[in-house]
Amino acid sequence: MYDKSPSSVSTHPMLPSSSAASLLPTPYRPYREPKEYGIPFHGQRIFHRAQFIREIDFSILANVLSLHHFEILARSNKIGFRSLDLRTVRLPFSAYLLSILKNSKALRRLCLGPIHIPIEALLYLGPCFSSLTELRLVDCPDSMGDTELSSILRHCSQLRTLEIRGESFTDESLSWISRICLDLEILVIEAPKMTDTVMEQIATSCSPLEHLTLGGSSITDDALAGLTETPLTRLQSLRLIGCREISDETMVALIFNCDQMKKLTIFGSNFTLRTFSSISLHLKELEELHMEHVPLVMNESIQDILLKCLKLRVLKLWHCRSLTQDLFTDQHVPCENLEELEYMDKLSRVYSDDGCKSQVKLMESLITRFERLKVLRLAKLAESIVPVNLVAYLCQLDRLEKFTILENPGIDYKDLQDLQARLRSLKHIGLGTSTFLLPDEVVSFTQSNCRPGIQIYTRILDSSEELEKNLI
Known part of the structure; x- marks a missing residue:
């Protein structure tokens, strides 16, 4: 890929080669540059350029990554990583990884998955953690307890973003957050053994907090x-x-005191009309609302939010059993700012007719109420195949960029061609398995068109998190 002729190499001893310099502005992602690095990546290239690479994405190499790759990196005493993401790495902690972390003097972002870092190694990593502005500890193993987490957090005074997800952490280690991490702006905690005391201390000490995620029945x-x-x-x-x-x-x-909130997510709750009415009454700046497995939210509450929260751009409703398809058909006022709608309902519904009228009403209401939609994701439109021209409705949403329907066995190859030809803004299509769409036709469509991309789902997804993983 790079010209290795003598004329292309810098002659100044203090300047890097042109091939190395070209790595400066962009992260290293091997799957995007297969001709240069291959999979697995070429060890010697990485060794010689380690001080110039700012980020390595290991996710695509998760199945082929070995200790040998870390051994090559560990040979360099000048590593320029600003960001290191090891969440998909399934290798045990080793002396090579310890050396990489120690020599990454510029490291500001570190993400760790199910890797147990022994306490002996943590004693050497204080300088590494003290310079971090972002730390994510996800799927922490049970063997990683309070002693290890305390050894990490006590050095993290520069953190702006902290994510901790682990089953074994208690107040003993989590209390370091309110003592050390006083400049936090983003905090994610899912620790079942955490008590209310820790959160009270954080609310008092971490005044710059802008984004807060809490998980677990202990809250x-x-x-x-x-x-x-x-x-x-x-x-x-x-x-x-x-x-x-x-x-x-x-x-x-809480809603009354946080009336400038722009994004609210409720996953699993027993909230009633009082909470939902408070949202529409006080959160006038709300831009994103996500409700998932909230059994008591009714059509009327969502309609009231759509009417009063005029800045709402994103609405995600997943498996809220009290909502029906009349949610949108009874809404008579257009929502001019709504750009993204996810209405995922895996529950069976009883229709008074064959489902055709309900499907037509839903599609017509989506078009007339949400004419600015860029993203539309639906679980299904009815319980059975109904003779409705879905393509004709979608083409009226002339700004639509992404469309997903997880269950609609009537879509065929011609529908895909019509969408590609008539809806030029469309970039991505997600479809459930279809009786009239063969796997070979999907491959043919993908190979013959740069856009829209297409993705096939074999079942109704259980959560928005599962959808996000599939999209990645």
Whole structure:
């Protein structure tokens, strides 16, 4: 790929070669440059350029990565990584990885997956953690306990982003957050053994906090007490994952104090009309709303939010059993700013007719109410195949870039061709398996068209997180 002739090499002893310099502005992703690096990547190239590479994406190499690759990197005492993501690495911690972390003097972002770093190694990594501005510890193994986490967090005074997901962490280690990480802007904690005390301390100490994600049944009203007592104008995003012990009273108070919030996610809850009414009443700046497995939210509540939260751009509704398809057909006021809609309903519905009228009403209402839609994702339109020209409706959404329907066995190859020809803005199509669409036709369509891309789903997905993983 690179010209290796003598004329192309810099003659100044202090300047890197032109091939090395070309790596400066972009992250290293081997699957995007297969001719240069191949899979697995060429060890000597990485060794000689280690000080110039700012980021390596190991995810595509997860199945072929070996200790030999880390051994090559460990030979260099000048490593220029700014970002290192090891979440998909399934190799045990080794002396090679220890050497890489020690020599990455410029490292600012570190993501670790199910890797157990022994306490003996952590004693040498204080300088590495002290310079980090982003740390993500995801799927931490049970063998990684409070002692190891405390040894990490006590050095992390520069952190702006912190994510911790682990089953074994308790207040003993998590209390370091409120003592050391005082400049946090983004915090994600899913630790079942954490008590309300830790969250109270964080709410008091970490005043710059803008994005907060809490997960687990251990989160109760007391944990959010600090967020309900004083106005928090900085909090822009709140995600509550499986926090079923939080009451309506606490949630209403929190919404009142965080009236500048722009993004709200509720995954699994027992909130009632009081909470949903508070959203439409106080969150006038709300831009994204995501509700998943929220059984008590009704059509009327969502309609009220659509009417009053005029800045809403993204609405995601997943498996909320009390919602029906009349949710949109009964809505008479256009939502001019809505750009992304996910309505995923895997529950069976009983229709008074064959389902055709319900499907027609839903598609017509989506077109008339949400004419600015760029992303539309649906689980299904009816319980059976109905003779509705889906393509004709979609082509009226002239800004649509991504469309997904997980269950519609009536789509055929001609429908794909029509979408490609008539809807020029379309970039991605996601489809469930279709009776009239053969695998060879999907391959042929993909090979003959640069866009839109196409992805086939074999079942209704259980969660939005699963959808995001598939999209990646």
